[in-house]
Amino acid sequence: MFFWKHFFSAQLSRSSLVLTKTGFLLLAAGLNAVLAEDKYFEIGGELSLKPVPLSERITTITWKLNGYIVAEWIEGAGELEYFRDFRGRSDLDLITGVLVISSMRKTDEGDYTVEINNKDQSVVYSAKGIKSFRDTQVEVVVNPLTCNHLSQACNLSCIGNITDAGPVQYFWKQGEGEWKESQEDLNITNNEETQQIKTFSCNMKNPISEKESGPLDNPFIMMPKSVLGIVLRSLALLTFCCCSWFLWQKRKTLCQCKTTENEVNDI
Numbered sequence: 001m002f003f004w005k006h007f008f009s010a011q012l013s014r015s016s017l018v019l020t021k022t023g024f025l026l027l028a029a030g031l032n033a034v035l036a037e038d039k040y041f042e043i044g045g046e047l048s049l050k051p052v053p054l055s056e057r058i059t060t061i062t063w064k065l066n067g068y069i070v071a072e073w074i075e076g077a078g079e080l081e082y083f084r085d086f087r088g089r090s091d092l093d094l095i096t097g098v099l100v101i102s103s104m105r106k107t108d109e110g111d112y113t114v115e116i117n118n119k120d121q122s123v124v125y126s127a128k129g130i131k132s133f134r135d136t137q138v139e140v141v142v143n144p145l146t147c148n149h150l151s152q153a154c155n156l157s158c159i160g161n162i163t164d165a166g167p168v169q170y171f172w173k174q175g176e177g178e179w180k181e182s183q184e185d186l187n188i189t190n191n192e193e194t195q196q197i198k199t200f201s202c203n204m205k206n207p208i209s210e211k212e213s214g215p216l217d218n219p220f221i222m223m224p225k226s227v228l229g230i231v232l233r234s235l236a237l238l239t240f241c242c243c244s245w246f247l248w249q250k251r252k253t254l255c256q257c258k259t260t261e262n263e264v265n266d267i
């Protein structure tokens, strides 16, 4: 008896510890503590719901959404049954009590509860459908008017469409360094240390997905002259030299020089 009591409370405290870490809310309702957890799913994706681990063998399971039965099984009383449109896309594990529903829809949002061995489990899963960042474009942007190599400080922003994405976390990386959690905006100061950094990247994360931006060149470093710019400048210089040479040689008009120049280019 003592063993079971001890085992059970150890199980409970271990799960509450883990659950609190992952964002559970502990709602004390009289003597019964109820754990409420936000559960996020992707529209069209899967939702997996676990009962709090039990020490006894499972003989009956009832999962409900907002009080209406989703799935039910009673040992020795016929088949496992799924209800309403949960038929054909749900799977209940009779050993663990884990319920997996696929092809999740917006209408499947709500509070999921479970009764095991005719006892309410002290957990409510608040299910919410959110968008995956899979197809979202994420980028680091700066205001070029207020941020350049002469600025004292710059405000970098991690931009992406976060509508319907649920809670979002932002991570920043300097050059090839480590990802560090921060805010949507990163304020950088123009000093020697910051000037060593080549690029800045950000990563947006929600409970079901994440997306990385491309690297943004450090705005405090003056851009090297572009290859195109060098080519254009060389061409202009070459044309000027040719023109001067022909002018000097033939002492003819600028107009005729242009014709000659075209001929030179054709060769």
Ligand SMILES: *[C@@H]1O[C@H](CO)[C@@H](O)[C@H](O)[C@H]1NC(C)=O
Residues within 6 Å of the ligand: 143, 155, 156, 157, 185
């Ligand atoms: C940084 O830039 C973003 C986007 O341009 C802007 O919304 C935000 O207010 C700025 N933050 C600060 C602290 O200026």
Ligand SMILES: *[C@@H]1O[C@H](CO)[C@@H](O)[C@H](O)[C@H]1NC(C)=O
Residues within 6 Å of the ligand: 131, 161, 162, 163, 164
């Ligand atoms: C942002 O995402 C939402 C939800 O996916 C979509 O309805 C909206 O059109 C998007 N907005 C833009 C500006 O792309």
Ligand SMILES: *[C@@H]1O[C@H](CO)[C@@H](O)[C@H](O)[C@H]1NC(C)=O
Residues within 6 Å of the ligand: 153, 154, 155, 187, 188, 189
């Ligand atoms: C960024 O930080 C600098 C120095 O810490 C501060 O002077 C400046 O106001 C900050 N800018 C923004 C946009 O937060």
